[in-house]
Amino acid sequence: MRQLDWIVLATTLLFIVLFGIWKGRGSRNIKDFLLADRSMKWYTIALAIMATQASAITFTSTPGQAYADGMRFVQFYFGLPIAMVILCITAVPIFHKLGVYTAYEYLEKRFDAKTRVLTTLIFLVSRGLAVGMTIYAPSLVLSVMLGVDIRITSVIIGGLVIIYTTSGGVKAVNYTDFFQLIVIMAGMCIALGVALSLLPKEISLTDALSVSAVMGKLNTVDLSLDFHNRYNVWSGIIGGMFVALAYFGTDQSQVQRYLTGESVAQSRLALLFNGMAKVPMQFFILFIGVIVFVFFQFVQPPLVFNPVEAAKVKSGARAQEFQQLEEKYSTLFLEKSEQMREYLQARHQHDDIQAAKKKDELLMLQHRYEGVRAEASVLLTENDQKSDTSDTNYIFLTFVLTYLPAGLVGLLFACIFAASMSSSSGELSALATTSIIDIYKRFVKREASEKHYLMVSRIMMALWGLYGIAFAQYASRLGSLVEAVNILGSLFYGTMLGIFLLAFYCKPVKGTAVFVGALAGEIVVLYCFQYTSIAWLWYNVIGCFVVVGVSVILSVFERYQTSSPPASSLL
């Protein structure tokens, strides 16, 4: 990065923090601090919801994912609008009417204290692990790309978030999220514009799309019904809907956003805006990845995008083999680039036979090209068992660092920092709110002054932030555990959703039945995870159905037992 980039990066981050402190000033009680005094307008909540959901990895990894795997990931979001409508009809009016601080508070009113505690603990464990990862993952990517120690990047992200969340609470979180999403989307638009302008002059947008389609990157809709295929229309609509229902309906980091709405209408509008905008936004981010892919069909990309891993292998015992692979890669690139131009020429001349022939040759070359990248990945692992071979996080940032003009690089990196901060601030405030409302205020100190709860809320936010930073510092030493931690977080949503669906729709079901059903649901999900190859999107559906099924059966059994006369009376 050049001096101008550092200035832009530092200024943007400083502005975000000051903006958060300024907007969040004046909290007098915990309603102010944890719910922004229920005074937020829909547009602020809507962008805060979207910013919290989109982590830094969304903006670094998603374009890389499109580069490697095409646009099929967009299907994951097809079920989200349906979930938003369902939540607007059920959860939003119920939560507003009861005036709860957390979604779990409602469960005690509806069932009992043990169900509330169970869901609170599930949330604290899963989200607690996630907040560490939310800071760690982008810190790692940024440290690699900027050549700065990961301890510094994680302290910057976590430290800045702690400053404005402890000072302004949820109001600061919502306003900074709002601003951060605007900065992020502006940065991504600029990145797309630059990527398009950097394409060779003879390559039009239609040509670019044609090239990406030939290479299988425009795979936005897959109608095949395959339970082992992670992304198709059906897993997106059904599985994605369940994920979104669980995330937006039961995860406090999202529920808290729309609880800040000044009315039911404002909260509903925020969720519905998210339902309308999320799919196009995700399509747009993936599309950037596709254009970067096309760009790298005419300008040679590095064999390995992660600069640290590339440097490691180049200075290791396998350097010569790596160099040979690089030479092979370069030769294939030139050949592919030439074939690409000939394919486009055939298309321009409407020579379908020649175009089809060139297309086949291109696909063959692409297969060999990917093969060399796979060989390089194996070489990295053989050179160092601990090496990070998942290259997708580094593709977009390599493009940004290498090809964007001075100033814009700083802005794009500010976007990544902002995205990381917006997600972690939402998580911190949710974790602190749940710790205070569902644990501290409920079980530790039931009667205390507002001043006391306000002070404890600030301390709790700071403690969760410090925990997140500490996790990020040590996460690299956890090795493969990091991946396990990441997966672990996604194993609880189905159970949580099942509990809430019963709470909303099954009035006869009582607390004990739900409690047992939840435990059964979790056991089944963990079994599926450990012993089956079912795609993870379906875990939420399975977990939810088991919780609902077991709870309803137990309730029917319970009612039958209580309604049937005792055996003695039958005699």
Add this chain to the structure above:
Amino acid sequence: MMEQLKSDNAINEEKPPILGSWKKIYFAVLLNVIVLIILFYFFSEAFK
């Protein structure tokens, strides 16, 4: 009891700023995603 009913009604009667009713807005959101899926499908097919 009456207050509770009034509060429920107030929530349900709160009109959205556009389209006149919440049902219409929900329908618009669902229609939007269907249109997007169709557009994405034709987008992919157009360049195949």
